[in-house]
Amino acid sequence: xxxxxxxxxxxxxxxxxxxxxxxxxxxxxxxxxxxxxxxxxxxxxxxxxxxxxxxxxxxxxxxxxxxxxxxxxxxxxxxxxxxxxxxxxxxxxxxxxxxxxxxxxxxxxxxxxxxxxxxxxxxxxxxxxxxxxxxxxxxxxxxxxxxxxxxxx
Numbered sequence: 001x002x003x004x005x006x007x008x009x010x011x012x013x014x015x016x017x018x019x020x021x022x023x024x025x026x027x028x029x030x031x032x033x034x035x036x037x038x039x040x041x042x043x044x045x046x047x048x049x050x051x052x053x054x055x056x057x058x059x060x061x062x063x064x065x066x067x068x069x070x071x072x073x074x075x076x077x078x079x080x081x082x083x084x085x086x087x088x089x090x091x092x093x094x095x096x097x098x099x100x101x102x103x104x105x106x107x108x109x110x111x112x113x114x115x116x117x118x119x120x121x122x123x124x125x126x127x128x129x130x131x132x133x134x135x136x137x138x139x140x141x142x143x144x145x146x147x148x149x150x151x152x153x
């Protein structure tokens with residue numbers, strides 16, 4: 001999401017913390033251990049945990065947040081609350097609401113909702129994250145560390 005300057009929000013519960021930027025980049029951390037890779041880069045903001053949406057009929061692909069696809073959505077708003085970050089956007093005629101929070105048990109939760117939808121979506125979801133093998137939030141990526149999960153409605 002374009003803004004005059006990058007914005008970031010930190011969520012924390014016990015030993016777990018998450019940094020999220022207004023474009024959707026960021027990292028997850030447990031105690032001093034990085035769970036996902038991240039490097040500060042305000043121009044690309046290309047590090048984070050990603051959720052992809054693909055229209056199975058047209059083949060159109062986009063992400064639940066501005067990054068990593070980087071396309072300009074038809075409409076997008078980002079809300080930073082003390083307990084969560086919420087992205088609301090519309091692409092290809094589909095509205096999404098993505099919430100990121102940390103439970104009281106210290107578990108990061110990412111929830112994607114399709115508000116006001118009367119029929120099933122012709123879409124598949126996929127999420128990706130790159131695990132970290134270092135004690136800090138940076139470091140070189142591990143090629144075998146990419147994790148993917150696919151969901152189909």
